[in-house]
Amino acid sequence: MPCSGKDLCSNAQPRIHWTRSRARAAPGNERELVSSSTSPSVVDVTEDPVAGPHMRKLRAEIALELGEEIQIVSEEWTHSRLYADLVDDHALDSYLSSAVSGYRQDEQRWAKLPQKPSEVAELYGPIFDIVSHIISELGEPCGEGATWVVVNSHTSRFTQPKFKSLCPDMSIKATGPSFQRRMDKDDYLDGVGYGNVASVVDVRLQGRSNDFDQAIQAGFYCRQIYMRQPNRNFVRSLVITEHSVRMLHYDRSGFYFTPLINIHNNPRTFIRLVLGLSSPDESVLGLDTSIQWTINPATGTKTAGIIKSIDADGQPITYNLDMGRPPFYRGDVFGRGTTCWYANHPETGSEVAIKDIWRTRGKTSECDFLTAAQGVDGVVQMISFEDHCAETLAYRPPGFRADGFEPRVKSRTTMPHYGKSIQHFTSRYQVISALRDALAGYRALRAKGILHRDVSSHNILLGSPGAATGRRGVLIDLDMSAWTWDLTRLRAETGLGQRRYQSTAVLHNYQFSLPPRHDHLDDLESFFHVLCNLVLLYEGPGEQSKKLRETLARCETLNDVTAVGSAKINFLCRPWAIRSWWGQACKQLFRRFQIMVDDIGQQKHCFYMDETLTPEAKRDGMEAIAEANEDIYDKVIELFDDALAAIEKEEASAVPATAPADSVVAEKQPAIATNLKRRSIEEHSDAAPPSKRLSPPATTQADSPVAAKQPATVTNLKKRSVKEHPDAPPPKRPSPTSPKDSDAPENPPQNIRSRPPPRPSARSDLAAVPTPTLAPPTEHSKAASGHGDRSNFNGLSTDALPKRTRPTARVNRRKRGQDASPSKAVRRSARLNRV
Numbered sequence: 146m147p148c149s150g151k152d153l154c155s156n157a158q159p160r161i162h163w164t165r166s167r168a169r170a171a172p173g174n175e176r177e178l179v180s181s182s183t184s185p186s187v188v189d190v191t192e193d194p195v196a197g198p199h200m201r202k203l204r205a206e207i208a209l210e211l212g213e214e215i216q217i218v219s220e221e222w223t224h225s226r227l228y229a230d231l232v233d234d235h236a237l238d239s240y241l242s243s244a245v246s247g248y249r250q251d252e253q254r255w256a257k258l259p260q261k262p263s264e265v266a267e268l269y270g271p272i273f274d275i276v277s278h279i280i281s282e283l284g285e286p287c288g289e290g291a292t293w294v295v296v297n298s299h300t301s302r303f304t305q306p307k308f309k310s311l312c313p314d315m316s317i318k319a320t321g322p323s324f325q326r327r328m329d330k331d332d333y334l335d336g337v338g339y340g341n342v343a344s345v346v347d348v349r350l351q352g353r354s355n356d357f358d359q360a361i362q363a364g365f366y367c368r369q370i371y372m373r374q375p376n377r378n379f380v381r382s383l384v385i386t387e388h389s390v391r392m393l394h395y396d397r398s399g400f401y402f403t404p405l406i407n408i409h410n411n412p413r414t415f416i417r418l419v420l421g422l423s424s425p426d427e428s429v430l431g432l433d434t435s436i437q438w439t440i441n442p443a444t445g446t447k448t449a450g451i452i453k454s455i456d457a458d459g460q461p462i463t464y465n466l467d468m469g470r471p472p473f474y475r476g477d478v479f480g481r482g483t484t485c486w487y488a489n490h491p492e493t494g495s496e497v498a499i500k501d502i503w504r505t506r507g508k509t510s511e512c513d514f515l516t517a518a519q520g521v522d523g524v525v526q527m528i529s530f531e532d533h534c535a536e537t538l539a540y541r542p543p544g545f546r547a548d549g550f551e552p553r554v555k556s557r558t559t560m561p562h563y564g565k566s567i568q569h570f571t572s573r574y575q576v577i578s579a580l581r582d583a584l585a586g587y588r589a590l591r592a593k594g595i596l597h598r599d600v601s602s603h604n605i606l607l608g609s610p611g612a613a614t615g616r617r618g619v620l621i622d623l624d625m626s627a628w629t630w631d632l633t634r635l636r637a638e639t640g641l642g643q644r645r646y647q648s649t650a651v652l653h654n655y656q657f658s659l660p661p662r663h664d665h666l667d668d669l670e671s672f673f674h675v676l677c678n679l680v681l682l683y684e685g686p687g688e689q690s691k692k693l694r695e696t697l698a699r700c701e702t703l704n705d706v707t708a709v710g711s712a713k714i715n716f717l718c719r720p721w722a723i724r725s726w727w728g729q730a731c732k733q734l735f736r737r738f739q740i741m742v743d744d745i746g747q748q749k750h751c752f753y754m755d756e757t758l759t760p761e762a763k764r765d766g767m768e769a770i771a772e773a774n775e776d777i778y779d780k781v782i783e784l785f786d787d788a789l790a791a792i793e794k795e796e797a798s799a800v801p802a803t804a805p806a807d808s809v810v811a812e813k814q815p816a817i818a819t820n821l822k823r824r825s826i827e828e829h830s831d832a833a834p835p836s837k838r839l840s841p842p843a844t845t846q847a848d849s850p851v852a853a854k855q856p857a858t859v860t861n862l863k864k865r866s867v868k869e870h871p872d873a874p875p876p877k878r879p880s881p882t883s884p885k886d887s888d889a890p891e892n893p894p895q896n897i898r899s900r901p902p903p904r905p906s907a908r909s910d911l912a913a914v915p916t917p918t919l920a921p922p923t924e925h926s927k928a929a930s931g932h933g934d935r936s937n938f939n940g941l942s943t944d945a946l947p948k949r950t951r952p953t954a955r956v957n958r959r960k961r962g963q964d965a966s967p968s969k970a971v972r973r974s975a976r977l978n979r980v
Contacts, residue, residue, distance in 0.1 A: 523586020
């Protein structure tokens, strides 16, 4: 049978919890232990070739998130406090003494359970009967429109039998204001999915699985329930054997287990646990009851919903959920648990976004930063803030303490509604202007003493349609921010942000005994990685490059943070192919931004490599680089302004001359006239207004001799296809194309490596060719590079990388296009490569 989390061997390796000290001291092979942490010691030859690897991958991901510590709370609290108020002792005694309960008080055991079962299948039926009977006899009655039914998975039909080992053995199926049955494909049993279960139960043989196996399996259930029931504050499940029961609790601060409780000697505790996980009170189940839905009884789907909060005056208000937009949430079990709801004001109908988030206790509230950011263009604005909606400490025994445990507090922020995240752009002008205004917003935040520290594509939204300059892009998510004067916190909190967008310096801070503080230069590199994820990943609106998607995704899946940092260095110092759709303006923007960020990285690397410096001197030197670049955001924003002006020129020059339908040109060149057709405003909503474009030449009448004598000229102005380059201007005259100006193949250099010896500055490339088209390495450059063997990234050897030398193919300066910038004298400098 397929390998499952229930059948994993007891020697499964725990996840390595990466701290700076462990990252420095651990050998390379230790860092890879987690990749096989859930692999069985003996491979089952009957394992399904598709489902088996998929299940192992899922369990490995859960194991990574859980960590290596399992907290087991006291038995005394489990007996005396947990669900103690759900049923009184008199009702319990009456039930246990009755013949229908199935419990024999004289023998002190549940009669239906076999004492020594040989296989787990012998327990499914008896445990199902006991649990069902407890709920039907002692459970509270369900309210109107709510039902609770216990479902035995092994007497039901699995919708995907190959993955049945990922499914719970029993499910408490529920209907009510927080549950819905989604599409059939989301069900793991007929009519049962993670969107309509109150709790789940696993059945195992005593002693056949260890605690870590149980944690992985229950962690998978928890993740699925969180995603299908986004108003969950916590998730609980049970593991029942022939002798004992255990509750497993998961919330945003972590997880814990109760000890194994003997169900024969402690039937009252067993009954309370069953009633607690099947309670019709949604708050007891761990659901946030301030968010409720109306359920269609015929289909079981949500048709309307509400979310309660406070308004700008602090008065209670109930918003109507936008059922056309599902909430945004992150798939992690632990951490901030960000969930964003989209709703409408009950009276005005105006759109709002309501964000729920769990912050660590003692951390500065996002409300403080949002208050300081009031009135700042390019930064999210706040309507209201509600704090202490819930606390993870309340779900634990009094005085709970554990290594690594951080109590979290839930808050709710109401904000105006903006557009979608920046990846949902529809034009070049729109996306570049949105990123430009987010940069300007960040600059304004710094002026108020706020450092964002979590810049990513998800945290930059497109502005509302027709937004003015400064509001075309909005920087959101200030919950990871810090005050610039809080030096202690800035130095202590390292590794913040999403892997894909973290700066190389932040990723390498684990190697420092005294890491430098997170500064605005780290966030500037994060903005550059946002640009990388746009111009390198997207071939046009909504069209991603598969190869680049896999390359960028590896930044989030590699376990070794040092390897991720080395891989991301390539985005700073190597040439990359950019799709022609982006045009020369975006290519030049990318290249200039890249050089600026790489130059900063080179400076920091000099301190990192200097073995003569003390840790304090290295830290102080790297922090001094930030102080010397206080005005760098002004320079970057100027790059974006230049790019936007160039895009307007490119789009204006791309507008062709059109002729009347009865003209000679139109009659003789119907195909060309069609090819010169301008894209619609709907397709390119951010194009500059017509008044700023070049005026098209006057058209000629049908009897014009000029029109009749110039068909070749019109032919030469044939526009390239919209799919290839909708924004490109037609060439003024035919001219030979330099290899440097042609679009490079899609395969960019992608490798994990240490920095090589000093290389020529990337600025020399820009000085030689003002508007370069980035190209991947060639066989010739491979032979010339002289690099030895190195580890590779995405299967490409670093031997294929070219030296950073002046290109051999140069643009003819006399034939440079009219919009190209003149070459600038730039000081060359030999720069070290950093790890």
